[in-house]
Amino acid sequence: MIVECVKNVIIILKNVSVMYKWKVCPIQGRQLKDVRKEDLFGDFRICDTYRGGGGYDQFPKITAKRLGVSQFKGDPGKQFVVQLYGCHLNCSYCYVTADGIRGEFKNYTTLELTDWFYRSYVEHNCGVFHLMGGSPALYIDHWHEILHNLPNKFIFHSDFLLTEKLYPNLSKLKRPNALYAVNIKGVTDEDYYRNTANKIDWETFWANLDKLVFNGPEFYITFTNPDLKNLDRFKQKLINRYSEEVLKDSFVIDLIKYEALKNDKDFRKQR
Ligand code: SF4
Numbered sequence: 001m002i003v004e005c006v007k008n009v010i011i012i013l014k015n016v017s018v019m020y021k022w023k024v025c026p027i028q029g030r031q032l033k034d035v036r037k038e039d040l041f042g043d044f045r046i047c048d049t050y051r052g053g054g055g056y057d058q059f060p061k062i063t064a065k066r067l068g069v070s071q072f073k074g075d076p077g078k079q080f081v082v083q084l085y086g087c088h089l090n091c092s093y094c095y096v097t098a099d100g101i102r103g104e105f106k107n108y109t110t111l112e113l114t115d116w117f118y119r120s121y122v123e124h125n126c127g128v129f130h131l132m133g134g135s136p137a138l139y140i141d142h143w144h145e146i147l148h149n150l151p152n153k154f155i156f157h158s159d160f161l162l163t164e165k166l167y168p169n170l171s172k173l174k175r176p177n178a179l180y181a182v183n184i185k186g187v188t189d190e191d192y193y194r195n196t197a198n199k200i201d202w203e204t205f206w207a208n209l210d211k212l213v214f215n216g217p218e219f220y221i222t223f224t225n226p227d228l229k230n231l232d233r234f235k236q237k238l239i240n241r242y243s244e245e246v247l248k249d250s251f252v253i254d255l256i257k258y259e260a261l262k263n264d265k266d267f268r269k270q271r
Pocket of ligand 1: 133
C-alpha cells in the first residue's frame, strides 16, 4: 500500500515537472530578414552552426573535445533552436530584436519541446538542442527537465550571461551530453554598459561564475564585442581567481551586420 502511494506521488511529481510551460517566441518580425525560409521549423528554427559566423562555428570542435563524438547522434553542427521570451539586457547589436525577445510567445511543455527536437533530428539530422534567448537562464530552474527528457545521445546547449539572477545549485545541469556557453558582455563597468545599456552587478556575476567553476557543468567562455584594451587584464583576473583552465576554448564573438538592424529606427547607435 505504502509502496503504491509513493509510486503515485512520484508519477504526480513527474507530471507536474513536464507540465511546466515554456514561453517560446516564434521567429517573427525583423528577425525574419536574417533567417532563411528553409530554416524555419514550426515555431523554431534550424541553425547550421557553420553559416552563423561570429565565432560559433567553433562549437562542433569544442563539443568534440569536451564531450566526445562517437556516442552522439545527429550532426553536432546542426542545431534545433528554441527561442525563449524575455531578456534583462538591451544590447545595441541584438539581432534577436525586441520582436524576438518581447514579441508574441506561445506556451510549450517540456515534452512538446523534446518531441519537436526529435522531429528536427528525423527531418534535418539536428544533433543539438539549443535553448536560446533572450536570456535562457531566466528559465534555469527548469533546464534540467529538458535534460531529463532529452536522450543522452543528443547534445544540449544553452547560454549563461552570469547576470540574469543568482543561479541555483548547478549540479543538476552537469551531464555527459551538456555543454554551455558563458557569454561575457563587458570586461569593465563602462564596457558592459556600452554593450548592454545596463549596469553590471559584479557580485551576482562572480557568485554565478564561482558556481559554474567549482561545482558546475562543462562550459566555455565567449566575450562579445569586448573592450580589447582591457580584455587581457580581465582574463588575468579570471586566471588569478580560478586557473588557466577557465579560459580553455574561449573566444571573442565579432559583431555581424544583421539585416534586422539596418535602417532600423529602434536600433540604438553603439556608444
Ligand atoms: S543578451 Fe542577447 S538577446 Fe538579450 S539583448 Fe543582448 S544580444 Fe539580445
